[in-house]
Amino acid sequence: MNENSDASSGDWGPFGRPLFNDPESRALSRVGVVDVGSNSVRLVVFDGAARSPAYFYNEKIMCGLGAGLSETGKLSPEGRERALKALKRFATLAEGMNIVPLTAVATAAVREAEDGPEFCEQVLRETGIEVHTISGDEEARLSAQGVLLGWPGSYGLVCDIGGSSMELADIAEGRVGRRLTSALGPLKLKEVKGGDEGLEEYIETTIARIHEEMGGETGMRLFLVGGSWRAIARCDMTRRDYPLTVLHEYRMTVEDVAETRKYIETEDPDDLRKRAGVSSDRMALVPLAIRVLDRLVKVFQPKDIAISSYGIREGMLYEQMPAQLRDRDPLIEACRFAEAKDARLPGFGPVLYDFVRPLFPHADWQRKRIIKAACLLHDVSWRAHPDYRPQVCFDNATRANLGGLKHSERVFLGLALMHRYSNKREGARYEQMFTLVRDEDKREAEVLGKAMRLGAMLWLGTETMPGSLAWNAVDRVLKIELDPRARNLFGEVAEQRFNSLVSALDATGEVAVRD
Incomplete structure (x- = not known):
């Protein structure tokens, strides 16, 4: 599917027909989407498909599908088992909520693994959920569209970090521009050779390359999407004793990121995660993710850093909105x-x-x-x-x-x-x-x-x-x-x-x- 897909063609890929053609559907529809990521599998049900939808149901299972992928070329066996159980549960919930079929997409781990297609076939056979594996380019576009759902008309750079990859996309005038994908997900970074020095060199080299590929610009607003970025934001809030714990629209500076990296590296991880309210599975990836973010902001020098709770799942919802609905506040x-x-x-x-x-x-x-x-x-x-x-x-x-x-x-x-x-x-x-x-x-x-x-x-x-x-x-x-x-x-x-x-x-x- 591409950015200019036409409703008249009848080809909506994993997204089905538009949900917002008339007021009745907007008032009554509930939309269920599943994101099969490299680290987590999540079901979100949006209530009353409106311009700013409420979250009727939201459940995440940390499955670790992408763990060990660089070494074996295959999905983690334990991760597959956990993901399949989660998807069976989600399929049953969807039947009870009368939102079948679910819209489901898989990202980096499934698209890169040798057994990715086999896993999708198993999911369809055992749960009835058709999982569409999307490219890194498409993942970047959908994440950027999720940001546009919350900030219509925004300008800047969207950076979405998952378990196995990190995507970047330009947004301007309500449209998504250049985008690319990279292997800077924390699960992938765990498998980089050469110890600490090799890891630092890999991060620096990769970010320098993607900065050049994205046009070498600096000074834009940076929108951060993804669980690892949100966990870092919670650590930053803890460091600053910030009075409001809502993550969406939380702002940081380049200096904040540098200070929070020091904070994360010097604090006791278990104590910090409890104070910040971060799960142990997520906290295990934070030390790697903060190194990526620290280097990213030093190179791109954003004027402002905003955390977005909206990402690929909201982008899947945005995909189905007509232009007149997208433009509303x-x-x-x-x-x-x-x-x-x-x-x-x-x-x-x-x-x-x-x-x-x-x-x-x-x-x-x-x-x-x-x-x-x-x-x-x-x-x-x-x-x-x-x-x-x-x-x-x-x-x-x-x-x-x-x-x-x-x-x-x-x-x-x-x-x-x-x-x-x-x-x-x-x-x-x-x-x-x-x-x-x-x-x-x-x-x-x-x-x-x-x-x-x-x-x-x-x-x-x-x-x-x-x-x-x-x-x-x-x-x-x-x-x-x-x-x-x-x-x-x-x-x-x-x-x-x-x-x-x-x-x-x-x-x-x-x-x-x-x-």
């Missing part, structure tokens, strides 16, 4: 879905957004989308106990599986939703996370939260604005002009909330009713 789509599913008055979020928008006249498009997300989510946690509603809102925003959201933006969103239900944030158990945003952003989040709190008192339905806010930042005057039908809604509590918003702006307030 994953954050806004997820928030729209949450509002439609959980809010007391679905559809009021856009009205609320129009109501609060005059308070942020200088917001750029990135800030506007966070404000819009907050308005869509402002009421989805209403079922929580009132005493804990602010904390539940903050938890939902900062820990939810949301794409297209930086960590600082997560905290801003969480603070805004916290202030939707609470005037105060001091003393909250999340204060360490508040350090991820600037003081002026904390104040702006408070203003947004209090404005949403006021707007929520003035519901007139999903089509009618309850009134309008006019903010004069020079004279520090906030005026609310109420729709005549909202006059009776502006009671004592609403007035208190308006005054609280005025206080947050350090302003004076005026109230009027339209003629």
Whole structure:
């Protein structure tokens, strides 16, 4: 299959027909994909095939199919047995979830092993799952598409590390460009001859070559995909005592990578893995992977390093999306879905957004989308106990599986939703996370939260604005002009909330009713 495959040809390879041709399929479909990797075998079931899908089910088995492949030329016998058991389990789960057939792909170990085709035949015979072995080029493309699912329109370099290989791909303007594969997976590196010196020389030589083949560019954003990179990120978080443990969109610098390499090499491995929350199987590969990453960033000199939780499996989902769905903002789509599913008055979020928008006249498009997300989510946690509603809102925003959201933006969103239900944030158990945003952003989040709190008192339905806010930042005057039908809604509590918003702006307030 290639990048320009045409739906009209009827040839969709392992991906089947597009799932998103109509709203009914988008609302009802669950999509199951299996990734048979060199180190792990994973099943992911995406719920409600939307632009930013939720993970209905996610299970990984560390099988080690590629262990010893360089020496024997064949898949690990123990790994084959474990992988087959895992796939039998996944096939049974898929039947119970009514998502048969599963979409399944195999990567480096299966494509390189002499007995790879035989293994795929056995899997089909014993489980009914047809495993499609993809090339390194295709693996790089799908991983890059997974990144585009979370960052539409991004520019940079995607680097996906597996057990037996490492893939690189350029992304720009929503498309995947140059890509290549290399034998820099940790399982392969274990078998490099020449001891420590030979290993270091092999890594340096290989990265120098792939840097030249990728055009010799430096200074781009680097997106890291793969379990070993995520394990390194967890070690980096532990070293820095980072307050938020969400891996997606976690950022590092070239200097961070160098410091974390020293940290990993000097800490007790078992103690570090427990503190970082990394499995023993994964931690065994980290010392090799960090050497690759350290050299990679020294050569490519990225301006920014971002961890992506989205990779080949999300790329397989992205493959089936039409262009108009790919171009949508994953954050806004997820928030729209949450509002439609959980809010007391679905559809009021856009009205609320129009109501609060005059308070942020200088917001750029990135800030506007966070404000819009907050308005869509402002009421989805209403079922929580009132005493804990602010904390539940903050938890939902900062820990939810949301794409297209930086960590600082997560905290801003969480603070805004916290202030939707609470005037105060001091003393909250999340204060360490508040350090991820600037003081002026904390104040702006408070203003947004209090404005949403006021707007929520003035519901007139999903089509009618309850009134309008006019903010004069020079004279520090906030005026609310109420729709005549909202006059009776502006009671004592609403007035208190308006005054609280005025206080947050350090302003004076005026109230009027339209003629």
